[in-house]
Amino acid sequence: MSDFSLPGFDLSAFVRATLAEDLGAEGDITSLAVIPADARFEGVMDSRDAIIVAGLPIAEAFFRALDPEMEIEILAEEGAAVPAGADLMRLSGNARAMLTAERSALNTVQHLAGIATMTRQYVDALAGGATLLDTRKTIPGLRVLEKYATRMGGATNHRMGLWDAAMIKDNHVAVAGSVAEAARRAVAAGIKDIIVEVDHIEQIEPALGAGATHLLLDNMNVEQLRASVELVAGRVPTEASGGVTLETIGAIGTTGVTYVSVGRLTQSAPAADIGLDFALA
CATH class of the missing domain: 3.90.1170.20 (Quinolinate phosphoribosyl transferase, N-terminal domain)
Known part of the structure; x- marks a missing residue:
């Protein structure tokens, strides 16, 4: 055995x-x-x-x-x-x-x-331009196994659950009132790792100023990703997410983002x- x-x-x-x-x-x-x-x-x-x-x-x-x-x-x-x-x-x-x-x-x-x-x-399609991440889009009860499988394929695990990092998404922002306020609340709660999803480049500076430690650049095209990476200027890791396919991931990896996350690895x-x-x- x-x-x-x-x-x-x-x-x-x-x-x-x-x-x-x-x-x-x-x-x-x-x-x-x-x-x-x-x-x-x-x-x-x-x-x-x-x-x-x-x-x-x-x-x-x-x-x-x-x-x-x-x-x-x-x-x-x-x-x-x-x-x-x-x-x-x-x-x-x-x-x-x-x-x-x-x-x-x-x-x-x-x-x-x-x-x-x-x-x-x-x-292989990413060709070393960034690190591939999986997501929490897993079959209930099989997350540990499915994330093990993505590691065998060469990806890096994103957070394992709701407990090991904060991820502030649009619904959290809607309740808090703004990206900055949501991030400030996470900081005040003593959370170390605070991922903030931004849909528009205008949200980047408020998120960083409020304490984001990682930015998730959601559904941005290649030009928007490049502009966002330039604005962030290495202050925190950046992650491209949303609608990534085998046909698009290579170009996304050339934008300078730190990570690219793909839900379909475990979902589809x-x-x-x-x-x-x-x-x-």
Whole structure:
């Protein structure tokens, strides 16, 4: 068993809850009816697409939860780029256990590898002009895993939740009355990291004067981003956000912004095409 762990993520609890959802009260009735209890399978998990690998140690945990003695060899490193047809994992063990764990294991790897693969596409398109950030647009309950997958793809995590940085957006400004007043309230509350979203270049100086430590430049075009970066002049990090695509991120990265954040990394990444083929041992 690998020593895979993530801060804030309970792998054992995740595996138990996921298997419980799939098994229900009756268990895997198909395998119980069709597969002899002592039957053994050998299997190979492989990728039908070129992908960035993410989630194999989690897949391993699903299989070991049902057959602790299963022989498992992980064949690709997390974060590695592998071609279509690459073998990812080799297994040998109880056939019922393999069939029961198969869908949970594949769902997880397909989802995380899909996120990592899309993330790498954005990193490559950005071409080092800025640092790619993910967002909080994650499936409830899967944030730690999905943000792990973006790291495997080469991105840097934005804030993990509402607790680790203030982010003042338009609705906060509407209630506070102005960007400056909202930022001042965050400063008065003793918050160290204060991200302020600005929609117009005229909001930049009031936000900085009130204590913003990071500016999110929302839905600005390339010319507006360049002008904003010039005005900020390195006083705080700048982040381009809103409507960023593979076609536009390269130009955005040339504007001098520190970061570019992309919600679709976790919100819209397609699942990777990964399969698992079994044979009697």
